[in-house]
Amino acid sequence: MTRYYEDLTVGDTYDTGGYTVSKEEIVEFAEQFDPQPFHVDEAAAEESMFGELVASGLHTLCLSVRLFVTDFVQGGEGVANMGGLGMDDLRWHEPVRPGDTLRVRAEVVEKTPSESRSDRGYVEFHRTVHVDGAEVMSITSHNIVRRAEAEE
């Protein structure tokens, strides 16, 4: 019952479950990939423009991809996602703080059949990340999705 390119319709939306991020995860992620003081050191974070320890925006992006993959691409019926071309318009609207629960809404905004390969099409998703109903991040992704029936 996997959803193929043909099964995704422009305007369809999908909501993931929630993921709550801890202070320990925020610091551990930042130490590995974005070790700026306001992401790894509470005292330094109080002196920053954030005024408190906040998650790296990159961490918010990573957690949103995790929810998209586990709850949508691999959840329920699943999606025949072959890979990604890229992403556009990444914006962080609000910082994510320890204890926040993130949820992702993904909307199909455009579909384009591949001109050179009959087994696939390109699907553009607008994804927004919400904490307590407020939008904290948004991004558009360009995914490659397998077709159920390849044209000759």
Added chain:
Amino acid sequence: MTRYYEDLTVGDTYDTGGYTVSKEEIVEFAEQFDPQPFHVDEAAAEESMFGELVASGLHTLCLSVRLFVTDFVQGGEGVANMGGLGMDDLRWHEPVRPGDTLRVRAEVVEKTPSESRSDRGYVEFHRTVHVDGAEVMSITSHNIVRRAEAEE
């Protein structure tokens, strides 16, 4: 000797050192943030459009941010980076494979003083990731950088 907004000039480029990514790191990252078969399972990856295990594009992005932060923002003289607004035009040109050594080049492409806050300006960086000289990823980032002297 920190570099402030005034010290960054459009056209300036900065090159980071290299970071070599292992198969174990690729799988561990993907299990956490992008657990699609072609990033976590060598047999499944052989059946995918990649033909072999490849790093999640998100992992490539994270490693590029790590190099940008450790070698540029916090390396040498350092940069008074206050945070980020977002990123644009993320494209994955080639997959990253176990054992690949990534290097980042960052170019200052635009500077805009904040209209509402005299203590900061916005700096746009075009960042490219290279493996053996070939460009594997590109992205534009919008950073908030502190001014050396705030205007009244």
